[in-house]
Amino acid sequence: MVEIDFNGLKLKNPVLAASGTFGYGIEYSDFVNLNDLGGFIVKGTTIDNREGNDYPRMTETASGMLNAVGLQNKGIDYFIENIYPKIKDYKTNILVNVSGSQIEDYVKVAEKVNELKAIPGIELNISCPNVKEGGMAFGTNCESAANVVKAVRKVYKKHLMVKLSPNVTDITTIAKVVEYEGANSVSLVNTFMGMAIDVKTRKPKLSTITGGLSGPAIKPIAVCLVWKVSNAVKIPVCGLGGIMSANDAIEFLLAGASAIQVGTANFINPKITTEIIEGIDNYCKINSIQKINEFRML
Amino acid sequence: MRQNIHFVTKYINNFKIAQNIKLNSEYFILELLCPEKLSEILPGQFVEVLVENSSNTFLRRPISIFDVNYENNSLKLLIKIIGDGTKKLSELSINSKLNLIYPLGNSYSLPNCKDVLLIGGGCGIAPLFYTAKFFKNYNVNFTLLLGFREKSQVILQKEFSELGKIFYTTDDGGFGERGNVLQHSILKNNNFEKIYSCGPEIMMKNIAIWAKNKNIDCEVSLENLMACGLGACLCCVQKTKSGNKCVCTEGPVFNVNDLLW
Ligand SMILES: Cc1cc2nc3c(=O)[nH]c(=O)nc-3n(C[C@H](O)[C@H](O)[C@H](O)COP(=O)(O)OP(=O)(O)OC[C@H]3O[C@@H](n4cnc5c(N)ncnc54)[C@H](O)[C@@H]3O)c2cc1C
Ligand SMILES: Cc1cc2nc3c(=O)[nH]c(=O)nc-3n(C[C@H](O)[C@H](O)[C@H](O)COP(=O)(O)O)c2cc1C
Ligand code: FES
Numbered sequence: 150m151v152e153i154d155f156n157g158l159k160l161k162n163p164v165l166a167a168s169g170t171f172g173y174g175i176e177y178s179d180f181v182n183l184n185d186l187g188g189f190i191v192k193g194t195t196i197d198n199r200e201g202n203d204y205p206r207m208t209e210t211a212s213g214m215l216n217a218v219g220l221q222n223k224g225i226d227y228f229i230e231n232i233y234p235k236i237k238d239y240k241t242n243i244l245v246n247v248s249g250s251q252i253e254d255y256v257k258v259a260e261k262v263n264e265l266k267a268i269p270g271i272e273l274n275i276s277c278p279n280v281k282e283g284g285m286a287f288g289t290n291c292e293s294a295a296n297v298v299k300a301v302r303k304v305y306k307k308h309l310m311v312k313l314s315p316n317v318t319d320i321t322t323i324a325k326v327v328e329y330e331g332a333n334s335v336s337l338v339n340t341f342m343g344m345a346i347d348v349k350t351r352k353p354k355l356s357t358i359t360g361g362l363s364g365p366a367i368k369p370i371a372v373c374l375v376w377k378v379s380n381a382v383k384i385p386v387c388g389l390g391g392i393m394s395a396n397d398a399i400e401f402l403l404a405g406a407s408a409i410q411v412g413t414a415n416f417i418n419p420k421i422t423t424e425i426i427e428g429i430d431n432y433c434k435i436n437s438i439q440k441i442n443e444f445r446m447l
Numbered sequence: 448m449r450q451n452i453h454f455v456t457k458y459i460n461n462f463k464i465a466q467n468i469k470l471n472s473e474y475f476i477l478e479l480l481c482p483e484k485l486s487e488i489l490p491g492q493f494v495e496v497l498v499e500n501s502s503n504t505f506l507r508r509p510i511s512i513f514d515v516n517y518e519n520n521s522l523k524l525l526i527k528i529i530g531d532g533t534k535k536l537s538e539l540s541i542n543s544k545l546n547l548i549y550p551l552g553n554s555y556s557l558p559n560c561k562d563v564l565l566i567g568g569g570c571g572i573a574p575l576f577y578t579a580k581f582f583k584n585y586n587v588n589f590t591l592l593l594g595f596r597e598k599s600q601v602i603l604q605k606e607f608s609e610l611g612k613i614f615y616t617t618d619d620g621g622f623g624e625r626g627n628v629l630q631h632s633i634l635k636n637n638n639f640e641k642i643y644s645c646g647p648e649i650m651m652k653n654i655a656i657w658a659k660n661k662n663i664d665c666e667v668s669l670e671n672l673m674a675c676g677l678g679a680c681l682c683c684v685q686k687t688k689s690g691n692k693c694v695c696t697e698g699p700v701f702n703v704n705d706l707l708w
Contacts, residue, residue: 169680200691201691204684204685204686205672206684207683209505209506211505212505216674216680221681221684416506416674416679416680417507418459420459
C-alpha cells in the first residue's frame with residue numbers, strides 16, 4: 150500500500166474518515182479495524198458543551214443528505230477526560246476537528262489538543278455552515294480566515310490542517326491565504342449550503358431552514374475544487390465530498406489530492422473505509438503505482 | 448437492562464429473504480435468514496436496512512425487529528409502505544439478499560411488577576410482538592391493546608391472540624371497542640403498573656400524559672429520522688431532561704419521565 154508523508158503526518162494509506170460522520174471511531178469499531186485506516190477525524194469539538202440545533206437536523210435528498218447538526222459535542226475538556234483515554238492507543242492518526250464561534254475559542258481548544266500526545270494534528274473547521282456565529286463565516290472571508298489560522302498557528306505546534314468551505318466565489322484565494330499563515334495542509338470540501346421544503350406542509354425540512362449538503366450529489370463539484378486548489382498551493386490537499394467507492398477516492402487522488410476522507414458513505418456502508426483502502430491497493434498494483442504523487446491525471 | 452450500547456457487538460450481514468408476505472395493501476412481513484448465527488436480540492431493538500435499486504432511497508431505513516427465531520437464525524420485519532424505500536422492500540423476491548446492520552438500539556426493560564400493558568398503534572405494533580414473546584418467556588403477566596383506524600386495517604390477529612390477552616380499538620368501532628386506545632374500558636377496569644408503547648407520536652404522547660397522571664411507569668419507542676443508526680452522526684437526537692440523546696443508541700426506547708413531553 151502507498152504510504153504517504155502528508156507534510157509530516159505519516160499515513161499508512163491515503164484514507165481517513167471525515168469529521169462528524171465517524172463519531173469518535175469507537176462507533177465503527179465493530180465494522181472496521183481502526184488501526185487499518187490512514188486516520189480518522191473526530192467530531193467537531195468546541196471549547197464548551199454545545200447541544201446543537203433542534204430536530205429535525207437531517208433530510209435525505211437526491212443522492213445525498215442535508216444536515217444541520219450544529220456541532221453538538223460535550224466540549225474539549227470532556228473529550229480529554231472521557232474520550233481521549235479510550236482512543237489514544239489506536240495505531241492510526243487521530244485528528245481533532247477544532248470548531249468555534251470566536252478566534253479565542255479556536256485558540257483555547259487548539260492549545261489543549263496540543264498537549265495530547267496521541268493526537269498528531271488538528272483539522273481547523275472554518276467551514277461549518279450550521280452554526281449562527283463563526284464556523285463558515287471564518288472560512289468565507291480571506292481576512293478572517295487569515296486571522297484564525299495565524300492565531301491558532303501560534304499555539305499549535307503539530308500538523309495543522311485547515312478545512313475549507315466550498316461556499317465561496319474563489320476557493321483558491323482562501324487556500325493561498327491559509328497556506329501563507331502556516332497551515333500544513335488543507336482539506337476540502339465541507340458541506341455545501343442547501344435547503345429543502347416539504348411541499349405538503351410548505352415548511353422547511355430542517356429546523357434551521359438551511360443545512361449542509363453532502364454525499365455523491367456533491368462529488369463532481371468537490372473534485373473540481375480539489376483540482377483547482379491543488380494547482381494553487383504547495384501544501385498537500387486532503388480531498389473529500391461524496392466519496393462512495395475506491396474509484397471515487399482515486400478520482401480525487403488523480404485530481405491532485407494526496408489523501409482523501411470518507412464521510413456520508415460511512416452511514417450507508419460502515420465498512421466502506423476498509424473497502425476503499427483495498428480498492429486503492431488493487432488499483433496501485435494493476436497500475437504499478439508506488440508513490441502517491443504517481444497518481445496523475447493524463 | 449443494558450446500560451452501555453458500545454459493549455454490544457453490532458453486525459452487518461447479507462440476509463436471505465425466506466418469505467415476503469403481503470398482509471394487505473399497506474403492510475407486509477419479510478422473513479430474513481441470517482447467514483451466520485444470529486446474535487442475541489432484545490425486545491425493541493431495530494435493524495438498518497439497505498434498500499438497493501431505488502434512486503430516491505439513499506440512506507438505510509430503520510425497521511424494528513418484529514420476531515426472532517434462533518433455531519433457524521431468522522428475523523421478521525413488519526413493514527408499512529410509506530414511500531419509495533419501503534415500496535422497494537415490499538417488492539423483494541424470495542432468495543434475494545437484503546443487507547442489514549443489527550442489532551441496534553437499547554430495549555424495553557423487563558418489568559419488575561405484576562400487571563403490564565403493551566399498547567400499539569398502526570405499524571407501532573411491530574416491536575411489541577417480539578416484546579410480548581420475550582415477556583412471556585420471563586413469565587411477565589401482560590395484556591396487549593392494539594389500535595387501528597378501521598376493521599380492514601387490523602392485521603396479524605391470529606398471531607397476536609396466541610401470545611395472550613388482547614384487546615382492540617378501531618376509530619369507528621368496527622372491530623374491538625370504538626375510539627382510540629386510551630378510551631378502551633380495560634384502562635378503567637384494571638390497575639396496570641407499567642405501560643410499554645409504540646405507535647404514532649401523538650398516540651404515545653397522550654399515553655405518556657395519561658400514565659404520568661396516574662403515576663404509572665411508561666416506556667415509549669421513538670421513530671426519529673436516522674442517518675447512521677450507530678450514534679455517530681447525531682442526526683436522530685431527542686431532547687430529554689438530560690440534554691439531547693441519540694434515539695439510535697440511547698433509544699429508541701425512552702422512559703417518559705426522561706422526555707420533555
Ligand atoms: C427505530 C425505528 C423503528 C422503526 N420500525 C418500523 C417498523 O417496524 N415498521 C415500519 O414499517 N416502519 C418502521 N419505522 C419507520 C420507517 O423507518 C419509515 O417508515 C421508513 O424509513 C420510510 O421510508 P420510505 O423510503 O418508504 O419513505 P420516505 O420516502 O423516506 O418517506 C415518506 C414520508 O414519510 C416520512 N418519514 C419517513 N421516515 C419517517 C420516520 N421514521 N418518522 C416519521 N416520518 C417519517 C418522510 O418525512 C416522508 O415525508 C421505524 C423507524 C425507526 C426510527
Ligand atoms: C452529519 C454530518 C456531520 C458533520 N459534522 C462535521 C463537523 O463536525 N466538522 C466538520 O468539519 N465537518 C463535518 N461534516 C462534513 C463532513 O466532514 C464532510 O466534509 C462532508 O460531509 C462532505 O463529505 P461527504 O460527502 O463524504 O460526506 C459533517 C457532515 C455530516 C453529514
Ligand atoms: S442516526 Fe446517527 S446518531 Fe443516531
